[in-house]
Amino acid sequence: MRADDPKLMRIEPPKLTLAERFFLPQIAEGLGVTGRHVVGVAFQKKAITVQYPEEQHVPSPNYRGVHRLNKDEHDxxxxxxxxxxxxxxxxxxxxxxxxSAPPSWPDREKYPESFVIDELRCIYCGMCEEACPVEAIELTGLYDLTGLSREQMxxxxxxxxxVFDATKDAEPMKYAAPPPGPAPETKMLPSPLD
Ligand code: SF4
Ligand code: SF4
Structure with missing residues (x-):
C-alpha cells in the first residue's frame, strides 16, 4: 500500500491533558486502591495476609498443588x-x-511399574488430571512443597x-461417588516431605 492510497486511514493519537501527561489519574486510582486496603485492614479487620506457618492458608477448592496417585477400593x-x-x-x-498387570488383577492389562513426576518442571496446569480416563492422577491442595535438592523434588x-494416603480424608477423589453422610471438613495437611 502506498502512502497516498485513499483507502489508508490515518488515526491521530488523542490529545492528552496536562494531568494525563503526568499520569495523575492513574496515580490517583492506584492510591485509591491502596487506601481501600489500608482502611479495610485498619477498621474492618479484613486481613489479606496470614501469619504463615503458624496460620495455614486454605487454598480455593480448585487450587492445583502437589500430585497424588489415587488408589482403588482394593488399595x-x-x-x-x-x-x-x-x-x-x-x-x-x-x-x-x-x-503387564499381575494375574490377580483381571480388570486391567497394564499397571505402572514406575511412575515419576518432576515437580520442579511441572507448571501445575492440570492437563494430566484432565487426560486421565480412570481418575488415577489428581492435583491436591498441598502448596508448601519444599525440598533440599532437585532429587527430592x-x-x-x-x-x-x-500423597494420596496423606490427603484422601481431607480431599476425597473428585470424581468418586461421595461417601454417605456429611462431607469431611477441608483442611490443609502436613506436607508429605516433612
Ligand atoms: S500436565 Fe501439567 S500439571 Fe500435570 S505434570 Fe504436566 S505440567 Fe504438571
Ligand atoms: S492417564 Fe491416568 S491411567 Fe493413564 S498413565 Fe496417566 S495416571 Fe495412569
Whole structure:
C-alpha cells in the first residue's frame, strides 16, 4: 500500500491533558486502591495476609498443588499405564514405565511399574488430571512443597501414593461417588516431605 492510497486511514493519537501527561489519574486510582486496603485492614479487620506457618492458608477448592496417585477400593494403584497424562503434559515432566498387570488383577492389562513426576518442571496446569480416563492422577491442595535438592523434588510412585494416603480424608477423589453422610471438613495437611 502506498502512502497516498485513499483507502489508508490515518488515526491521530488523542490529545492528552496536562494531568494525563503526568499520569495523575492513574496515580490517583492506584492510591485509591491502596487506601481501600489500608482502611479495610485498619477498621474492618479484613486481613489479606496470614501469619504463615503458624496460620495455614486454605487454598480455593480448585487450587492445583502437589500430585497424588489415587488408589482403588482394593488399595491398588488406579493407574492403568495408558500414558495419556504423559502425552498431554506440556512440560514433559511425567515418566511412566508400564508393565503387564499381575494375574490377580483381571480388570486391567497394564499397571505402572514406575511412575515419576518432576515437580520442579511441572507448571501445575492440570492437563494430566484432565487426560486421565480412570481418575488415577489428581492435583491436591498441598502448596508448601519444599525440598533440599532437585532429587527430592522428583516424586516416584511411592511418594505419589503417599500423597494420596496423606490427603484422601481431607480431599476425597473428585470424581468418586461421595461417601454417605456429611462431607469431611477441608483442611490443609502436613506436607508429605516433612
Ligand atoms: S500439571 Fe501439567 S505440567 Fe504438571 S505434570 Fe500435570 S500436565 Fe504436566
Ligand atoms: S495416571 Fe491416568 S492417564 Fe496417566 S498413565 Fe495412569 S491411567 Fe493413564
Amino acid at each position: 491398588r494403584i488406579k493407574c492403568v499405564a495408558c500414558m495419556l497424562c504423559a502425552t498431554a503434559c506440556p512440560a514433559h515432566c511425567i515418566d511412566i514405565v508400564g508393565a 522428583i516424586f516416584d510412585k511411592t511418594k505419589l501414593l503417599s
